[in-house]
Structures are given as structure tokens and as C-alpha cells.
Amino acid sequence: MTEITHHLPDWLIRSYATGSLGHAFSLVVAAHVSQCDDCRARLEAEELAGGVVLESLDAVSASDDLRKRVFDGLDSDPPAAFTAPARSGIYPGAVVEAMGGAEPRWRALGGGIRQAILSEDREGSARLLYIPPGMAVPDHGHNGLELTLVLQGSFSDETGRFGVGDVEVASDDLDHTPVAGMEDVCICLAATDAPLKFKSFLPRLLQPIFRI
Amino acid sequence: MDNRKTSANASDEACEQTEWLVAVRDRRDKAAFARLYDHFVPRLKGMLMRSGMSGAAAEDVVQDVMLTIWHKAHLYDESRARASAWIYRIARNRQIDVIRRRPRPVPDEMIAEAETRESPEADALVGLEQEAAQLRQALETLPEAQREIIERAYVGELTQAEIREATGLALGTIKSRIRLALEKLRHELKDLREE
Numbered sequence A: 001m002t003e004i005t006h007h008l009p010d011w012l013i014r015s016y017a018t019g020s021l022g023h024a025f026s027l028v029v030a031a032h033v034s035q036c037d038d039c040r041a042r043l044e045a046e047e048l049a050g051g052v053v054l055e056s057l058d059a060v061s062a063s064d065d066l067r068k069r070v071f072d073g074l075d076s077d078p079p080a081a082f083t084a085p086a087r088s089g090i091y092p093g094a095v096v097e098a099m100g101g102a103e104p105r106w107r108a109l110g111g112g113i114r115q116a117i118l119s120e121d122r123e124g125s126a127r128l129l130y131i132p133p134g135m136a137v138p139d140h141g142h143n144g145l146e147l148t149l150v151l152q153g154s155f156s157d158e159t160g161r162f163g164v165g166d167v168e169v170a171s172d173d174l175d176h177t178p179v180a181g182m183e184d185v186c187i188c189l190a191a192t193d194a195p196l197k198f199k200s201f202l203p204r205l206l207q208p209i210f211r212i
Numbered sequence B: 001m002d003n004r005k006t007s008a009n010a011s012d013e014a015c016e017q018t019e020w021l022v023a024v025r026d027r028r029d030k031a032a033f034a035r036l037y038d039h040f041v042p043r044l045k046g047m048l049m050r051s052g053m054s055g056a057a058a059e060d061v062v063q064d065v066m067l068t069i070w071h072k073a074h075l076y077d078e079s080r081a082r083a084s085a086w087i088y089r090i091a092r093n094r095q096i097d098v099i100r101r102r103p104r105p106v107p108d109e110m111i112a113e114a115e116t117r118e119s120p121e122a123d124a125l126v127g128l129e130q131e132a133a134q135l136r137q138a139l140e141t142l143p144e145a146q147r148e149i150i151e152r153a154y155v156g157e158l159t160q161a162e163i164r165e166a167t168g169l170a171l172g173t174i175k176s177r178i179r180l181a182l183e184k185l186r187h188e189l190k191d192l193r194e195e
Helices: A011-018 A023-035 A037-056 A064-073 A093-098 A204-210 B007-028 B030-050 B055-071 B083-100 B121-141 B144-155 B159-165 B172-194
Strands: A107-110 A112-120 A122-129 A140-142 A144-152 A154-159 A160-162 A167-170 A186-192 A197-198
Touching: A011 A023, A011 A037, A023 A093, A023 A112, A023 A122, A023 A144, A023 A186, A037 A154, A037 B083, A037 B121, A037 B144, A037 B172, A064 B030, A064 B055, A093 A167, A107 A154, A167 B144, A197 B121, A204 B055, B007 B030, B007 B083, B007 B121, B030 B083, B055 B083, B121 B144, B121 B172, B144 B159
Parallel strands: none
Antiparallel strands: A107 A112, A112 A122, A122 A186, A140 A197, A144 A167, A144 A186, A154 A160
């Protein structure tokens, strides 16, 4: 695997660690950290700080009932807790979980480009994008923030080249045209906190239908 | 009343908490678990309430967190995380699972089972304690307003937009120390696979 050169900014790692990041962006952070030791170390440093703050907090008395419930639970079997699925092929466990443990349900967008929506809520959406070698994703600006993590292949745009494990952080002021590398189909995990504004390719009116 | 402890004492204490957790992991030591309970439960409950949960909801999450600590202690690696950091992560994971009614996306684990893991080097542990002591000292010397905003960020009272704008606490040296521990683990895992 080539070396990862595009990492997550500090504020995103901190927002993830403290629990203030929405689901779509959390998915990108978890997927990037799964393959980037550097950002895993940064996340664990944030958690070390979280632990230091936790220890400094004032105590709030807890009920006797809680104590009983916890100590009664020690000898029981562990509750059937959720276990994160394992990585599958190019997909980190968190992405496998978001796909419901199945293959991506691709929908054609035209020009050979496909997408599979993974999640949508008030705070944003996450999707997989499938871009054939050499294809351009239409020039688009953003209303908000867009994170794009490469899972297979590569893409390049006005800001540089992004290979497997690299994450691009694009805010409102970036108008870019990502082009997939020739070596393979480029598969990306993309998350936004607002709808994208495509300038061409799809009429604006169709955007709600395609949920781009 | 100022009940803030000196850094040296607090560091000894934190070491103690890590020892309790290791005792739970290696010997299923219920007395050590009770000490973890007494130390962390009131603080966890306070943290969860400050990030917006009712007392009853916070206690439900704390119950799950404490049982997760007991049942998943075999996954704890003291060369990479102090007890409080590991518990902080478990609490956040559980809290977000509950609030969003769906599993929080979490990174793939790098797991070396306790049986196969070499005993962690003492300097990795001391290193983490030193980092924590320095961090605590750095927080204590910050201007009050700045210290408060950082505390609020880690407690979970700030939004992502507020964190983006507000908190500038760099954790560079801590990161590189943990990075070394990760590389060592990566190396051990590779050796295991090749055996």
C-alpha cells in the first residue's frame, strides 16, 4: 500500500473523540483511522486527553440500584452486545456495518459512475462512489463540508492526488473536478453535511431524486 | 476549596487505576473492579449528564459501560491507553449508540490477544503517565476561559463547529509516543501471522 499523505484535520479527530461528530463524518473518520496509524495515534492522544478531563470532573452520586445492577451483572453472561463487523476486502468494518453486511447496492448515475447511499440524516449523508478509470466526477462546489476517502484506485483534482487511505477535506470555497486514476476503478467513501451543487452533468432539478 | 491535586500525586493515582484495570483483565479481580467503580462511576455519570442526558439515562449508559469494562477487559492494552482513556472511549461509544439508536462507526481494532501479547515495556507505561501529567499541567496553566472551553469540548458540551473554531490544544508528543506503541504492536502481529 502506498503511503497515506492526506490526513484528517485535528478538529475532526477531536470532534469524533468527544462524540460531537454526526454519523456520516464519523463513518469517514472511523474508516480512515482503520488504515492510518498516524491518525489512530492522534485519536488515542485525544482519548488520553478525554480521560484526563474525565478524572478531573466533580463526582455526581449514583444510585445504590445502579451498583446492584452492575455487580449482579458480573457473573451473568455478557449481554448480546453489538460487535463491529470485520473488514471485508477494501471496506473497513464500519463501512461493512453501514452497508448492512452486504455488497454495495450500486445505482447508475450516468457516464459509468455509480453510487450507493449508506446513510442520511439531518446532519448529512454518506455514500460510496464508483468512478471508472479516467472518468471525471463533474465539477462541483459544496454548500458545506465534503470528506472523500479513497478505498480503491485513486483520483486527482486541482489540489493533488489521492490514493488508497487518503482523505480529501473540501469546504465551500473549493470548486473541484476529481478525475479517477487510470490504474483501477476508483471507489470512494464520501460524506457531506449538505447537498452537493453539481454545475453540469445532472440538472439541479434532478438532484433530490438522485440524492446527490 | 481547591481540591486539585499536584501533578505528581495525580500521576501516581492514575497509575493505580491502570493497575486496577490490569488486575480485572488478568485475574478477574472483583475488588479491583469495585475500586474502578467507585472512582469512575460518579465522574462518568457527571460527564454524561453534562453532555445532555437525564440522570436515569446516564445511569443506564454507565451500567453498560461498567459491564463492558468487565466483559471486554481482555481487549485492554495498557501500553497504548491509560485506564481513563479506554473508559472514556467506551463511554462515548455507548452514549452515541444510545442517542442515535444505531452503532457508532468505530475504527477496526488492532487486536493482540492477552495470551499472545508480550508484556508491555515499562517505559511505554511510564511514558503515557508522563504525557498525562504534562497534559494536566498544561491544562492547569491555561487561562481560565481557555481551560474551560477545552474541558467543555472533552466533556461533550461543544458542537463540531465550536470545536473547529475554538480548541487549539496540540497533542503532538503524545501522538508520537502512542505511534511508537502502535508500530510495536503492528510488528508483533506480523510476527504472529508469520509463525
